[in-house]
Amino acid sequence: MKRLGLSLLGATFVVVGCGANIDELTQWMEQQKRAAKPNVEPIVAPKKFAPQPYSAITGVEPFSIQKIATGTRVDGGQSNPMLAAQMRRRKEPLEAYPLDAMKMVGMVSRQGRPYALVEVDKLLHYVKAGEYMGQNYGQITKIDETELSLRELVQDAAGEWIERTTTLQLQEKAR
Known part of the structure; x- marks a missing residue:
């Protein structure tokens, strides 16, 4: 105890x-x-928003119907003689396909004249210089072992028709 x-x-x-x-x-x-003592910094007051007037209201509206129609007009080729000739001639079968749907898969010579083998929709087509293909009035200007050259008529940003050179490269099949 x-x-x-x-x-x-x-x-x-x-x-x-x-x-x-x-x-x-x-x-x-x-x-x-x-x-x-608490050390809390005061919150900065927000700046007053000053709206700016839209100064381009007097300019051309980029999405107006007139602007779009002017940019994509086909005036019958009156302003461009190359386009007028293209509009008058008959379309060839390969002009129904865009160039990115075509593949150059070979080149052959017949009677000393070069022909390109172009595959479209799993069909082979023989083409020669002077023929047309693609959707931009593309005329074949030269064919050699590795490529096919085209002269196309396209519209630039201002709606004017200009010439452009494009090539279709030889595509080898993967084994």
């Missing part, structure tokens, strides 16, 4: 000793709360 009494007496001193430290601790925490 004596031992139990001594243990209780020791525990009481420990609790009483800690109680004194709790008051000091509470006072220190209150002091720190008063001393601590």
Whole structure:
């Protein structure tokens, strides 16, 4: 029993000793709360929006019907004699296909004249210089072992018809 009494007496001193430290601790925490000042930067006020007037309202509207019609006009070739000749002639069968649907798969010579083998829709066509192919009035100008050259008539951004040279490269089949 004596031992139990001594243990209780020791525990009481420990609790009483800690109680004194709790008051000091509470006072220190209150002091720190008063001393601590928050460091929050103020929010910057938003800038006032100043709308700008649309100054291109007097210009040509890019999506107007007149602008689109002018850009894609076919005036019967009156302003361009090359186009007039193209509009009058009869279309050839390979002019129904775009060039990216065609593949040059070979070249042969018949009676000393070069012919290109062009594959379209899994059909082979013999073509020679002077014939037309593609949807841009493309006329074949030269055929050699590795490529076929065309002269095409296309519209530029201003709607004017210009000549452009295009080539169709020889395509080898993957094995």
